[in-house]
Amino acid sequence: METLLAGVARTARALSILIAMFAAVALVLAAVGIYGVMTYLRRAAQTREIGIRIALGASARTVVAMVVGRGLALTLAATVLGIAGAAALTRTLATLLFGVGLSTRSPSRPPPPSLGGSPCSRCYLPARRAARVDPVVALAEE
DSSP: OHHHHHHHHHHHHHHHHHHHHHHHHHHHHHHHHHHHHHHHIIIIITHHHHHHHHHTTOOHHHHHHHHHHHHHHHHHHHHHHHHHHHHHHHHHHHHHSTTOOTTOOOTTSOOOOOOTHHHHHHHHHHHHHHHTOOHHHHHHTO
16 A cells, blocks of 8 residues: 555656646746847837937836836736636646645745736846937938
8 A cells, every 4th residue: 555655646746846847947938038029029129119219308217118018018918818827727737736726825825926026027128228229220220
């Protein structure tokens, strides 16, 4: 009986480790993806627009707020889709891991930390670069 229980526990532990590794890879890919998309959007689609705004007198703060706002709108849409997907897959996880559910949380542990700062930081770097665009160079590209 002990051998049987050890085999079941080993399988559950291996699945838990595998899911944790996939989650870590997904988090890294999401962070790199947000950074890459924001950099591309800033360079390809907004360079001319940002150059015109700066030439007309927009401050760096306004440009940063505009780029970060657009990035956060994309991030919010992705977050809503991610939460919907997680809610749909909760039953699958509940069959693999004991005691896991959509609202499962131990009363002794605090709630998980918010990842709201991560999208902001991934949008801020490209936004700061966008604020430093030289209007003459941006308008001369076309």
